[in-house]
Amino acid sequence: MGRFSEHYHQRMDLQTVIVEEARGRIVAIDSAYHVDERNTGRDVVVSASYSGVLPARFVAERAPRAAIGLDCGIGPEGAGIAGLWYYEALGIPAATADVMTVLLGDGVDVVENGVVSRVNAPAAACGVQPGMPVRDAALILLRTDPVARSAAEITNRTVMEEGPDGRQVVCADSIAFGTDEDTDRNVLVTAGHTGRSAVPYLRKVRPWGFICSDGGRGRDDSGIAGLKIVEEDGLAGATVDARTARMGDGLSSYHDGIISAVNAGARARGVEIGMRAAEAAHLLLQG
Numbered sequence: 001m002g003r004f005s006e007h008y009h010q011r012m013d014l015q016t017v018i019v020e021e022a023r024g025r026i027v028a029i030d031s032a033y034h035v036d037e038r039n040t041g042r043d044v045v046v047s048a049s050y051s052g053v054l055p056a057r058f059v060a061e062r063a064p065r066a067a068i069g070l071d072c073g074i075g076p077e078g079a080g081i082a083g084l085w086y087y088e089a090l091g092i093p094a095a096t097a098d099v100m101t102v103l104l105g106d107g108v109d110v111v112e113n114g115v116v117s118r119v120n121a122p123a124a125a126c127g128v129q130p131g132m133p134v135r136d137a138a139l140i141l142l143r144t145d146p147v148a149r150s151a152a153e154i155t156n157r158t159v160m161e162e163g164p165d166g167r168q169v170v171c172a173d174s175i176a177f178g179t180d181e182d183t184d185r186n187v188l189v190t191a192g193h194t195g196r197s198a199v200p201y202l203r204k205v206r207p208w209g210f211i212c213s214d215g216g217r218g219r220d221d222s223g224i225a226g227l228k229i230v231e232e233d234g235l236a237g238a239t240v241d242a243r244t245a246r247m248g249d250g251l252s253s254y255h256d257g258i259i260s261a262v263n264a265g266a267r268a269r270g271v272e273i274g275m276r277a278a279e280a281a282h283l284l285l286q287g
Helices: 053-061 083-089 107-113 121-126 134-143 196-205 219-231 250-256 264-268 277-286
Strands: 015-021 024-029 044-050 066-070 094-097 116-119 158-162 168-171 187-193 209-213 237-240 259-262
Touching: 015 107, 015 134, 024 107, 024 134, 044 053, 044 107, 044 134, 053 066, 053 083, 066 134, 083 094, 083 121, 094 121, 094 134, 107 134, 116 121, 121 134, 158 250, 158 277, 168 250, 168 277, 187 196, 187 250, 187 277, 196 219, 209 250, 209 277, 219 237, 219 259, 237 264, 237 277, 250 277
Parallel strands: 024 044, 044 066, 066 094, 168 187, 187 209, 209 237
Antiparallel strands: 015 024, 094 116, 158 168, 237 259
């Protein structure tokens, strides 16, 4: 790989400027602790540190335009990438590079050879995707401003399957994001728990079918209590095991989730415990 030959600049103290444009720069650093006031508000900082909360605090304190670090194998409880959501809470686009594609401790190598493994929502809104070369991701982040959106606007509503009579399987991150167009028509695959607090939303939307999370079930199976309650309303629903799919991520429920509980309506359409959520959603749609 070339070293951005037309842009590559001399090392400045502990920072190496890779690209410089009117909007700012792509700056490579070997450690997250090398970020400083030069980077505030304008630079995409690419470091060869892991992307946990501790290094993210140091980088975020300088408020760069965006940040890219390493996933370092992700590790228990996602500690290697937990800084992505720390950045997200502050509105800073951020991504991680797959540690197996780079030399640890070499920020320039991360830019030249790194491959993106994970992104946060602001970075995704800019167009950064897993599998993209870090050098391309850094250029996108340098040249694109994320659109600020309220929490209620970030629903990640995605159509996954078209069915009979115009019905659809629709993923959203919460059952609270169901709309009038879902009523008696769509199967909603969402990612909040199915306790009693979900019931008012289910009754308001009245989807053709639904899959939520069991939230880890909780004491007295309170995380799936809503299944039985709305069964009396004629709603067919199921839950995925929270250990198999990410809470708050409807797409993960669909792609990763394994069914952990069903009500009578869903059972009548062929949905069974142990089934993959995507298959269960298809059965709910066709039933």
